[in-house]
Amino acid sequence: MKGLGELERSIMDILWAENAPLTAREVGRMIEDRDLAPTTVMTVLDRLSRKGFLNRTRDGRAWRYQPAASRDAYVAELMLEALDLTGDRDAALTRFAQAVSGSEAEILRKALTELEEE
Amino acid sequence: MKGLGELERSIMDILWAENAPLTAREVGRMIEDRDLAPTTVMTVLDRLSRKGFLNRTRDGRAWRYQPAASRDAYVAELMLEALDLTGDRDAALTRFAQAVSGSEAEILRKALTELEEE
DNA sequence: GGGTAGTACTACGTCCCGTAGAGAGGTGAG
DNA sequence: CTCACCTCTCTACGGGACGTAGTACTACCC
Incomplete structure (x- = not known):
């Protein structure tokens, strides 16, 4: 297993805290303090799912992400x-x-x- | 605490296994499989002591390194x-x-x- | 005094990660 | 229909850590 960076961990924390799968936009709205570009959130979510930390399923055009493990x-x-x-x-x-x-x-x-x- | 890289860990392993403080040369001799330049070993030992994983004391011109913690x-x-x-x-x-x-x-x-x- | 050993300093390539822009393609409002 | 907008994917750049090593200087042995 690879470790997580700081932003990656923040995002995992959000998804771990939430029970439902979230879209990139929803996640982004929950990290207001950092004022990130939407694509930044998307990129990180993508990397996390590529690394196996998140699973994602389609919801219209958007992806919904949820943790692969607790x-x-x-x-x-x-x-x-x-x-x-x-x-x-x-x-x-x-x-x-x-x-x-x-x-x-x-x-x-x-x-x-x-x-x-x- | 920061993590260790692979070579750093190999070198720590050698020093943890040894009871006595070793010089760079001695450490280098114990990693023959990797065929490293002597300066490489020295650099890594230096970084490790800078990070607090090793303590070093003078022995003539050379440094002797030993783990700061078990x-x-x-x-x-x-x-x-x-x-x-x-x-x-x-x-x-x-x-x-x-x-x-x-x-x-x-x-x-x-x-x-x-x-x-x- | 020249080879050898040891040091400090500098450097370069790579990979990871934070960060984000560009471009493509669908979607809803007027 | 058309335009603004959302979301995606792809690409990229800068910084830091680490593996790796060269260079230049100094000190010691024979």
Whole structure:
């Protein structure tokens, strides 16, 4: 998987937050702060779908874009990818476990426990 | 933290594997497969230390480089960084817990348990 | 004192990404 | 019908990171 640039991530954030597939125009309207040309938004949406982050379907002349995977799945995959960089996965995992804050350790513990019960 | 390129990572791998600080020449000798010019290795080592991944100390005219942090710490930090990308850390953590394979889930569980006991 | 090793500085090509214009083709208003 | 407009696709440019390396200078060994 390739990483995302800053604008790409902003746009993914919008689409992740929305439940319905959006057109380029709709996305553009939601990034007013950056005052981007419409084609800029279109280009980025196109690149994102080319990279597999978005799926798109026709709606008249326009495309509607929606995330191919949930944000959580994306983040989890990034984490697994980071984990793959190490030779010693166990050590890295241990380290990671120590690094997460208390409440998050609790979340992890719970998720792992549920996992065990299945 | 910035990511590492491929050559940069190869070189970090060498230095992480070694316990002693190495000179550019020594590092270069350990990447024979790529047949790099000595200056290439030096440039990359220089960039890595500039980025904070390596510390260097003088040894005669030469520099000796060694990692500023362990590989595990680096990987753990990458994982935490990925985690920061989400709005919903709990969901992402849960997802992550589900994604790690069984034996690794075991490692995580153990690390978390030890954490709890302290 | 000349070869060797090591350094610092500079450079070039490539790829990714932010950004956007040009041109093509449909569409609705008058 | 015609024109303004929307949306698409294609092309492009500038900056930054990275792989790669040359050059020029200095210091040491024999």
